[in-house]
Amino acid sequence: MMIKEFLAAALLAALFIGAVANIRALDSLRVSIVLMIDEAEHAAGADDPDAAARAAEDAARLWENSDAYTHIVLRHSVIEDVSDKLGELAKAAYAGNSGEVIGAAKNARSRMESVVEIERVKMGSIF
Amino acid sequence: MAIVIIRTLIIYFAIVVSMRVMGKRQLGELEPAELVVAVLMSDLAAHPLQDLGTPLIYGLVPVLTLLCCEILISGAILKVSWLRALVCGRPGMIIENGKIIQREMRKNRYTLDELAERLRKKDITNIGTVRYAILETDGTISAFLYPEYAPITPCQTGTDVSAPGFPVPVVCDGRVLEKNLKSLGYDRVWLERRIAARGAGSERDVFLFSTDGCGNEFFQLKERPK
Numbered sequence: 001m002m003i004k005e006f007l008a009a010a011l012l013a014a015l016f017i018g019a020v021a022n023i024r025a026l027d028s029l030r031v032s033i034v035l036m037i038d039e040a041e042h043a044a045g046a047d048d049p050d051a052a053a054r055a056a057e058d059a060a061r062l063w064e065n066s067d068a069y070t071h072i073v074l075r076h077s078v079i080e081d082v083s084d085k086l087g088e089l090a091k092a093a094y095a096g097n098s099g100e101v102i103g104a105a106k107n108a109r110s111r112m113e114s115v116v117e118i119e120r121v122k123m124g125s126i127f
Numbered sequence: 128m129a130i131v132i133i134r135t136l137i138i139y140f141a142i143v144v145s146m147r148v149m150g151k152r153q154l155g156e157l158e159p160a161e162l163v164v165a166v167l168m169s170d171l172a173a174h175p176l177q178d179l180g181t182p183l184i185y186g187l188v189p190v191l192t193l194l195c196c197e198i199l200i201s202g203a204i205l206k207v208s209w210l211r212a213l214v215c216g217r218p219g220m221i222i223e224n225g226k227i228i229q230r231e232m233r234k235n236r237y238t239l240d241e242l243a244e245r246l247r248k249k250d251i252t253n254i255g256t257v258r259y260a261i262l263e264t265d266g267t268i269s270a271f272l273y274p275e276y277a278p279i280t281p282c283q284t285g286t287d288v289s290a291p292g293f294p295v296p297v298v299c300d301g302r303v304l305e306k307n308l309k310s311l312g313y314d315r316v317w318l319e320r321r322i323a324a325r326g327a328g329s330e331r332d333v334f335l336f337s338t339d340g341c342g343n344e345f346f347q348l349k350e351r352p353k
């Protein structure tokens with residue numbers, strides 16, 4: 001009798017489940033990338049520019065490899081902005097300037113946090 | 128994505144409520160919930176198309192959310208009468224026993240000019256001939272005249288009238304509509320005979336042939352290109 005309504009309710013529920021899965025997937029990506037950023041920052045602080053460059057490069061690569069997914073769920077300007085921040089971190093790490101690495105790491109970390117933050121269901125995000 | 132869904136739900140319900148508060152005058156022939164979907168859907172779908180930097184999902188998710196809302200609300204109002212009154216409103220009696228109900232007019236932000244205009248569209252020029260006028264939930268007016276001004280029906284005069292059948296096209300632009308032909312209880316043999324009787328070679332020469340199954344037919348040949 002109410003097949004259409006049942007399907008609509010199921011679709012709405014599926015959309016919400018998809019949205020929650022999306023938040024989790026982005027959060028998991030954020031955690032992995034932020035860990036690499038932290039690693040690069042610590043390595044730069046410990047005067048190990050090679051390890052810092054490796055970690056920064058890994059973070060940028062992981063972000064680039066998630067391209068197929070992020071292009072579906074994030075605005076392309078946000079994706080490019082994060083890529084730029086991670087690129088700046090890698091550039092600073094290669095230059096071996098620990099002060100610059102710390103600054104770039106801070107920027108990249110806060111940008112990554114904001115990517116997930118805008119997807120989280122909060123009054124501020126809704127309105 | 129969750130934000131997009133929640134925002135769409137909030138906007139949907141906000142506009143449905145606004146439409147209800149605005150009154151029936153603002154509506155065309157759509158119910159408030161239908162109008163909201165029509166208004167929102169076109170804009171939501173167009174946004175990712177105009178901005179290539181916005182993922183398509185930002186347009187698809189709100190459209191799907193609206194679709195679900197519309198199906199759920201329209202399904203619910205079929206079952207729950209108070210919900211129908213809440214979402215679509217109730218018909219309002221604008222004229223009762225020839226008296227204009229001013230309170231109802233004010234409630235629906237309905238002016239006398241608009242009432243006269245709507246009545247004129249129903250071929251009623253004298254408001255005094257209207258016994259009842261009802262403002263329907265879709266914003267249209269239903270008017271009922273006093274018996275002395277209402278058109279006479281065959282029933283009142285005791286005239287015997289035969290009911291015509293419903294005309295159905297059986298050949299459309301040279302193409303036989305088999306389903307319609309069968310629904311009338313005819314077959315190809317009958318059709319070919321009728322086409323030949325009209326002086327056409329085959330159905331390919333016919334632009335339109337419709338029949339109501341009671342012998343009333345409309346037949347027109349295709350124009351030959353000059």
